Amino acid sequence: MTEKLTHTPSHAPSRGPRSLIFETGAPESRCVMPPAPDVPGIDLDEALGGALRAEPPLLPHVTEVEIARHYSHLASMNFGVDSGSYPLGSCTMKYNPRVNEDAARYEGFAGLHPYQPVDSVQGALELMVELAADLGEVAGLPGVTLQPAAGAHGELTALMCFRAYHVDRGDARRKVIIPDSAHGTNPATVAMCGYEVVTVPSDEHGGVDMEVLRAALDTDVAAFMLTNPNTLGLFDPNILAITDAVHAVGALAYCDGANLNAIMGISRPGDMGFDALHINLHKTFSTPHGGGGPGAGPVCVTETLAPYLPGPVPYRRGDGTYDLAEPALSIGRVRSFYGNFGILVRAYTYLRALGGSGLREVSEQAVLSANYLKERLREAYDLPYDRTCMHEFVLSGSRQKRENGVRTLDIAKRLLDHGFHPPTVYFPLIVEEALMIEPTETESLEELDRFADAMLAIAKEAAADPDLVKGAPYTTPVRRLDEAGAARKPDLRYRPEE
């Protein structure tokens, strides 16, 4: 069936038989040839008091060219933003400019030790103070901590500040409301923070149902957590009424800022009435992600909440030098030192390279790209929420499932044969057979068209030859995997005897 492929994906790795690194090379092969020692040798086992292992470890013996090819081959089996489009909705897989990497590798940043005295790390502190001010400006929320290591960690940090704020007012509330379109980290955060999760359904336009929200709000509610634009890629037009209603019962409004890429330089969560926001630097501010990190999830809060932020917070002294301070009512540290500093350098570089107007252009372009793709695909797939979208949109594969027995998972797998990373699938949970597509601003019109053409071709394939789509992928190093087994029982050990 592979002959039915329309084209060979550009990222297709060479798939000739290739042995494992352990099966490559020969006992006498070496990568490096150190110079002959100019000091007398010692008996290592004797020096270690007989602690030397009896059997040498099983390490590969390979030449330099063999190891270079080994790693190049592994890299070619992976799919990343540098291999092709990666429209993974909600994840903002934009291109990561190389200048960010250059800056993070400057000796003056990369060579720092977090225990160095403050007067020897003035440049690093200055960078953090400026980054925090810039992020606070984008958010419209002046209090900033750079410590959290990821978005979910930022959510937890903010909710802990909320709890400290309520407790300080002698007002121990128990519940946090979230919409049913929320990212899974939101309810997880609420539970970790010891609050009770109250889920409210979205209305038929994909927004917050005001009547349901009003009915759920009472003086036992500590906060409402909302993603705006939400995970359907839709901006909630009632946002001011929402935050007003939340504040009216003394609760706080939290914005999950993972979708900041849609609104930078255009509107600010602080101006919408939110009290706190986390920012995923590894999404919006172009630091590499995937594979579990590192990332950074700074949190921006109102002036009222700033005293609760984790410490230490870098600040600028009157004489222009920099120092660290502990906020007056701090919830304490949420991470060692100052967070993932290398990620902060990358985000700072990105921000400075673009400037305010550049950030606005990023969002405008991201929104335009998403709407363009939505319009190109709307006939071939169901579009459950037919509104102008923000930086992403959600299609449904329901028609293909109903008419041809082809599921969204099959469509996603088939996209791999066409050379694209699939979109996010089966999320948000409120859309059946969901395909959540976020092209980002860094894809050219030509690339957007190639992606749309592939999606349209797959819709045709699903109708004409459903088995072709159901059997995909055909061109990847491995075909369909036991994904649950791989996640729950990973077996990554090489056993030479087998």
Ligand SMILES: *Cc1c(COP(=O)(O)O)cnc(C)c1O
């Ligand atoms: C990615 C994401 C998160 C969590 O961020 P992490 O950095 O992965 O912890 C939370 N909410 C939304 C909407 C997201 O897309």
